[in-house]
Amino acid sequence: MAAAVFPSPPQRRDPAWWGRVFWLLAGAVLIWPLLVLSEFKPWVLLAPDSLTPALRFLADFFPPRMDAPFLLMVAQETWRTVAIATAGLALALVLAAPLAILSVRVLSLSGMAGRMAAGPAAVRYAVRGLLVVLRSVPELIWALVFVRVVGLGVTAGVLAIALTYAGMLGKVYAEILESGDAHATISLMRNGAGRLQAFFYGLLPQNAAELTSYTVYRWECAIRSSAVLGFVGAGGLGQLMDSSMKMFNGSEVSTMLLVFVALVAATDRMSAALRKALG
Amino acid sequence: MELRLKRVSARHPAAHAAAAPALDALDLAVASGEQIAIIGPSGAGKTTLLHLLACALQPSSGHVEIDGRDPWRLARRELRRLRGELFLAPQVPPLPPRQRVVTAVLAGRLPRIGLGHSLRSLFYPTAIGQADAALARFDVADKLFARVDRLSGGERQRVGLARALVAQPRLLLVDEPLSALDPSRAAQAVKSLVEGARGSGATLLTTLHDVPIALRNFPRIIGLRDGALMFDLPSAEVTPARLEALYAQKLEELQGVGAFDEPPAAKPAPVIMQCR
Numbered sequence: 001m002a003a004a005v006f007p008s009p010p011q012r013r014d015p016a017w018w019g020r021v022f023w024l025l026a027g028a029v030l031i032w033p034l035l036v037l038s039e040f041k042p043w044v045l046l047a048p049d050s051l052t053p054a055l056r057f058l059a060d061f062f063p064p065r066m067d068a069p070f071l072l073m074v075a076q077e078t079w080r081t082v083a084i085a086t087a088g089l090a091l092a093l094v095l096a097a098p099l100a101i102l103s104v105r106v107l108s109l110s111g112m113a114g115r116m117a118a119g120p121a122a123v124r125y126a127v128r129g130l131l132v133v134l135r136s137v138p139e140l141i142w143a144l145v146f147v148r149v150v151g152l153g154v155t156a157g158v159l160a161i162a163l164t165y166a167g168m169l170g171k172v173y174a175e176i177l178e179s180g181d182a183h184a185t186i187s188l189m190r191n192g193a194g195r196l197q198a199f200f201y202g203l204l205p206q207n208a209a210e211l212t213s214y215t216v217y218r219w220e221c222a223i224r225s226s227a228v229l230g231f232v233g234a235g236g237l238g239q240l241m242d243s244s245m246k247m248f249n250g251s252e253v254s255t256m257l258l259v260f261v262a263l264v265a266a267t268d269r270m271s272a273a274l275r276k277a278l279g
Numbered sequence: 280m281e282l283r284l285k286r287v288s289a290r291h292p293a294a295h296a297a298a299a300p301a302l303d304a305l306d307l308a309v310a311s312g313e314q315i316a317i318i319g320p321s322g323a324g325k326t327t328l329l330h331l332l333a334c335a336l337q338p339s340s341g342h343v344e345i346d347g348r349d350p351w352r353l354a355r356r357e358l359r360r361l362r363g364e365l366f367l368a369p370q371v372p373p374l375p376p377r378q379r380v381v382t383a384v385l386a387g388r389l390p391r392i393g394l395g396h397s398l399r400s401l402f403y404p405t406a407i408g409q410a411d412a413a414l415a416r417f418d419v420a421d422k423l424f425a426r427v428d429r430l431s432g433g434e435r436q437r438v439g440l441a442r443a444l445v446a447q448p449r450l451l452l453v454d455e456p457l458s459a460l461d462p463s464r465a466a467q468a469v470k471s472l473v474e475g476a477r478g479s480g481a482t483l484l485t486t487l488h489d490v491p492i493a494l495r496n497f498p499r500i501i502g503l504r505d506g507a508l509m510f511d512l513p514s515a516e517v518t519p520a521r522l523e524a525l526y527a528q529k530l531e532e533l534q535g536v537g538a539f540d541e542p543p544a545a546k547p548a549p550v551i552m553q554c555r
Contacts (some may be wrong), residue, residue, distance in 0.1 A: 109359065113337045187373035190335045191446065192363025192390035197397050201386045205375040278377065 060250025064258060071255075074240070078259050081236035084154050084229070085222035088161025093215070095134075095162065096169035103127040103174045106182045106203065107195045128171075135167025143229045157234030161222050172214055180207045209278040216271040223263055280346055280365065280450040280482045282309040282332055287341035289324075289331050300339060301327040303506040314473060314483045316493035316514075319503035320529040325486040326370070328503065329452045332484065333367035334358065345450075363390030366448035370455040372439030376428035380419075380438055383427055384410040387446035406445075413441040416471040418464070432459040440468060444475045451476050453485040457492065465489065469496050490522060490533060 044050060101107065103124050110117035116124075142160035150156055185202035193201070204211075230238015237256055244252035284307040290300045301324040309315065317325050330336035331343060334350040342349060350361055366387070374383045381404050388406070389397055399405060407423070414420040417437035422430060430438065436459045443451060453472060457465040469485075473496055476483035487493040493500060494514045502509040502517075502525045509525050510517070526533040 109355070113335060183369070183371065184373040184375045187367070187369055188386060188389060190333060190362060191366050191387075191448075192359055192361075193386070194359075194389070194394060196394050197389045200398060200401060201378075201382065201389060202373075202375060205378040205382075208377060 057248055057250050060248070061254035063251060064255040065249075065251040066255065070252070074237070074255060074259060077237045077240045078263070080154060081223060081226050081230070081238070082263070084157045084226040084234070084236050085161065085219060088158045088226065089165060089215075089219050089222045091158065091162035092165035092169055092218075095166035096173060099127050099131060099166070099170040100173035100177065101196075101199060103131070103170070104177045104203070106178055106185055107189075107199060109189060109195060112186060112189060128174075131167045131170045131174075133167070134163055135171065137164065139164040139225055139229065140232065143232050143234045147233050152233040152235070154235040157226055157229040157236065160229060160234065161226060165218060165222060169215070169218060173211060176207050176210050176214065177203055180210070209275055212278055213271050213275050216267060216274060220264055220267040220271075223267070224260070227260065281311045281344075282307070282450070282482065283342075283344040283347075284308075284331070285342040285344070287331060287338045287343060289327055289336055289338045291327065299506070301506050302331070304341065305506070305508055307501070307508070307511070309482060309484070312477075312480050312482055313499060314476060314497050315485070315499045315501055316497035317484060317486045317501045317503060318488075318490055318493050318525070319509070320526055320532050321488075322505075323503040324506040325503055326454055327506075329367060329454050329484065329486060332450070333365055333452050334362055335367060359390075364448060365450035365452065366443050366446040368439055368443045368451075368453045368456065370458060372435045372442075374427045374435060374438060376426075378427050380414070380422050380425050380427060380430070381407060381410050383438060384413060384442045384445055387442035387444075391447075409445055410441070413444045414438070416444065416475065417441050417468055433461070433464060436460060437464070437468060440472060444471075447479055447481075449479075449481050451481045451483045453483070455486055455488060457487065457489055465492060473497075488532065 045054075105111060105116070105124065108116050108120055108124075110120055139160045142163050143156050146156035146159045150159070180203070182203075184206055185198045188198040188202045189195070226234070226236050227238040227241065230236045230240070231242045233239065237259065241253060241256050244256070284305055286304045286306060287302060288300045288304055289302045290298065294301070305328070317328060319325055327336065331338060332345075334343075334345070337351055343351070345361065345365075348361075350358055353361065382401065385400060385404055385406055388409075392400070396405065404410065411420055411423055414423060414437075417440055419434055419437045419441065422434060422438070427435065427438070436456065440453070440456055443453065451472070456468055456472065460468055469492055472485065473483065475481075485493075485497070494517060498514055499512070500514050500517050501511050502521065504525055510521055512521075522533060523530070
């Protein structure tokens with residue numbers, strides 16, 4: 001009976017074993033020159049003359065600075081950071097939503113039966129190109145540009161986030177809308193509904209939860225990146241952190257890092273609650 | 280609406296170029312206000328025929344005429360207006376799961392209302408009574424404000440049919456409206472469809488797996504098989520022999536739904552007897 005179930009001896013070798021060993025070794029051989037070229041030398045971290053100042057700075061992190069005037073200032077800058085992120089994301093939404101709708105293939109009336117007509121196809125390519133340009137410039141670069149144009153302050157940060165995030169949101173919105181089930185949308189258009197009608201009655205309810213959770217996640221990213229933008233003078237918590245860093249004031253930095261952890265955790269809870277509400 | 284197909288061939292958009300066409304050189308004429316059931320074994324091209332008539336599929340050869348006009352020669356705006364006057368109800372009801380039933384049903388009238396009105400209706404439904412009346416005809420009025428994903432398969436199918444009535448089309452094309460319904464609901468649904476179409480003077484074409492229901496409710500029956508017309512007759516002339524020929528080698532499709540409709544006799548009756 002057992003012989004019938006295991007027709008061959010059980011101690012056979014895995015035939016895939018040699019392939020696995022080969023690709024591991026090949027990967028190591030490929031990665032080694034990359035590490036050399038990028039001058040990746042992690043042991044420098046452990047050299048005594050770089051280790052002591054780093055450890056001193058880190059030791060400063062505890063205890064975080066908690067006196068009332070400083071906390072008040074941190075609270076003010078936190079509020080400003082959230083405001084930059086929210087305003088930036090709202091502007092990005094205003095830009096991204098129409099671009100996403102323009103670039104979604106599902107909403108093509110001519111593409112329903114046969115190939116999409118040449119004109120609409122060209123428009124879709126152009127919009128996708130615009131989205132690529134918007135998001136290929138990092139928000140830090142946009143911020144540096146806008147700091148020159150509108151001066152130091154929150155306006156530069158808001159505009160930088162708006163432009164980069166419009167590119168990202170537009171692209172991902174379009175992908176979410178295209179990957180969902182298009183049956184409801186196409187049925188509406190087949191029965192003579194317009195593109196925008198089909199969007200609001202078919203495509204949007206079909207994908208609302210995914211769109212919302214992605215938007216909240218991007219809001220979280222915007223809060224983080226508005227902190228980075230502060231380092232180039234675009235206001236908010238980042239600018240405060242920049243000055244603390246320059247004075248090697250670890251206890252102030254650690255307070256602000258704790259605020260960031262709290263902010264990210266809060267957006268996480270909010271995203272979960274919104275997803276649940278939209279079910 | 281008046282329909283005419285002249286030597287029309289069509290293939291499924293996803294089909295291989297060398298594959299046999301789903302419909303082959305089909306001729307068909309339908310007068311305005313007619314009510315027709317399309318029967319035939321699965322894979323006969325019934326759905327393709329509906330898609331052709333709904334201007335959802337372009338024929339690979341031959342001519343489609345709707346009210347004497349070739350829809351594929353119309354300007355884009357005209358074609359859209361034409362599509363707004365017909366309604367194609369697919370077999371799987373096209374309802375977004377998170378939408379409410381009232382919104383899903385009222386979506387049937389989108390071609391008749393402007394964008395502004397349709398957005399206002401999303402905020403507060405503007406024709407609740409209309410949706411309620413249509414749902415009541417299919418006995419699902421109690422689900423008016425329920426979400427679509429809380430409904431059973433049969434309830435969804437009936438909501439899809441209610442949308443077809445709200446659309447008030449001049450041409451109503453319904454694909455397998457009874458696939459998820461039990462016999463008594465199926466009889467009621469067909470009756471509501473037929474009455475609704477008659478009330479508005481709409482032309483009605485329905486594909487049906489359930490041959491007895493088709494024969495009982497529709498004056499004209501079209502038998503399709505392998506993309507060709509087997510017969511096109513008044514229902515009184517559709518004999519058991521013709522049905523047997525239509526479903527030859529696929530008799531279980533005929534038998535299965537036949538047994539479903541009539542209570543089984545004490546001794547197993549011949550298949551064809553169950554079709555009347």
